[in-house]
Amino acid sequence: MQNRRRAPNEITPQSEDTGLFKKDLGQFRVSLVPHIKRSSRGDLVVRGYLNDKQEIFVVFAGRRAKDALAVETRVNSMFAQATQAAVRSGSRPPEVNQIRLGVHVEGAWRSRFQRDVSGWDHRSYQLLASRWAFADAEGMTNLGGRPPFS
Template identity: 50%
Template sequence: MPQRRKPASEVTPEYEDSGLFKSKVGQISVELVPQMTRNSRNDLVVRGFANRTIEIEVAFAGRRVKEAGPLEARLRAMLSNAVRASSAAGADAPDIDYIRLPVLIEGAWRPRFRRDQTGWETRSYYLFAARWSILDDEGNTVSFGSPPLVMMSNLSD
């Protein structure tokens, strides 16, 4: 399969955003859990919940992944504190699904297809984050990221 990616030196913010935000950008409140991974493009992918019950994955991609460091550190600290507290209480390790960080994300949904063991493809969605806001330790809102530099034609709907 031929390599279709541009060299990093040729990728402008506009070009990057045109690939990431192919659908309407909106705001959604999510709760992220401290379960993170990196994909083949080194994007940070964090598991979370929308509407408290719908499991989603949020991707911090491209140039925005550099700004996700404080979010990643906050999630790791939350997990560490929960494990330490349960250990001190003599309880079992905490269920990671109940360690949640509320985050307001401005981004776009992208479909994802996965093939299961039987060969069926299931459709799920990534939320690609352009901007996001969390509360710091003092309760102040701290924002990261930047608005997409491309305007899709369906944004005027």
């Protein structure tokens, strides 16, 4: 299969945003959980919930992945604090889905299909984050990202 990706030094902010934000932007309130991974391209992918029901993945892609370090740090510290509190109290550690960080995200949707072991395709949704805001440990609003190039 031919690799059609551009070399990293050829990617401009405008070409990056053209590839990422193909649909209209919207504003969404999501709850992120400490289930975090990095894609092969270095994008930060965080599992979360839309309206506390629908499981989604929020993708901080391209140059915005560096800006999302504050989100990653906050979610990981919330998990560490909850785990330490459980150890101190002698109770079981919390489940990952119980720890949630509320984030306002401006971004665009894309759907992905993944085939399970029995051969069925399952749809998952990814929210490509353009800009975001959340409360840090001190309650101050933390802003990140930038609007896409037009």
